[in-house]
């Protein structure tokens with residue numbers, strides 16, 4: 379009776395194992411079954427089919443497995459197995475390339491664990507399942523390459539954007555510099571470096587209303603007999619002399635005084651917050667300075683000055699006309715400062 383029960387139990391277990399193997403067969407592409415004591419490794423027909431070998435054509439040993447693993451994946455696979463054997467992992471799990479019958483490799487996912495132990499608890503049987511993940515790995519690799527390509531494109535784009543931004547910034551700086559230069563040139567007399575007549579007019583117009591509330595003066599300065607300098611020494615020397623004028627005048631001026639070339643050998647000064655007598659006094663100093671100066675080629679030169687005071691209600695033109703009239707008077711004698719007769 380007891381024997382019968384034992385037989386039935388064995389039969390039940392065999393049937394259960396068959397069922398489990400069938401289930402494994404469904405969820406995997408190949409099953410391997412390693413008996414530790416004999417060293418035999420059984421592989422099912424699907425395992426051979428997956429790899430393109432004739433069913434059951436390879437030696438049923440562990441070496442068959444070891445020889446078919448791609449050399450590059452071998453160390454990591456062995457390390458995974460060692461971790462499981464050492465109890466560091468709950469099951470053996472590794473992903474590696476495996477050689478097919480045609481010599482190509484396919485990517486496999488291999489998972490296994492011990493399923494039987496002897497009476498001392500030592501494992502005697504390991505059951506494993508192979509999964510063909512070749513397409514999945516290929517897709518992952520393609521995805522990785524695509525991602526790397528996109529990142530490369532992105533870096534390239536960023537580099538180009540940076541380059542373009544730098545170029546634009548440089549172009550912008552050059553433009554700003556060019557604009558500043560053009561503005562500077564537009565208001566500067568090219569020969570003397572002084573403000574030109576246009577800029578003098580502009581500044582005076584801008585500040586006139588404010589200036590009209592305080593006393594100020596305009597001085598016209600015209601070099602005497604300058605034609606003779608040109609005639610005797612040539613136009614280039616004449617230019618040099620004209621270029622020297624600002625250096626001689628500037629030391630006597632304040633920063634708020636506006637000096638400009640009015641045209642030819644004529645200069646103009648606007649002296650804000652300056653009374654008539656103060657303007658006359660300054661003009662005398664300037665006249666004296668020019669008369670004392672020695673220009674190139676030991677040229678002596680004098681200048682005549684017309685000084686007009688800005689009164690409340692005056693227009694610029696009125697003051698300029700008066701300064702011109704004074705200059706006209708000074709020119710009668712030359713090397714002379716003429717101011718307005720007090721009304």
Ligand SMILES: Nc1nc2c(ncn2[C@@H]2O[C@H](COP(=O)(O)OP(=O)(O)OP(=O)(O)O)[C@@H](O)[C@H]2O)c(=O)[nH]1
Pocket residue numbers: 569600601602603604605606608612613614615616617620641642643709712
């Ligand atoms: N070298 C040079 N000469 C200039 C320039 N602008 C004007 N002149 C000269 O200045 C001279 C002015 O001559 P005039 O108007 O007769 O006056 P002036 O000889 O100074 O005589 P007065 O003003 O009457 O004392 C002319 O010979 C012009 O050619 C310039 O930029 N460079």
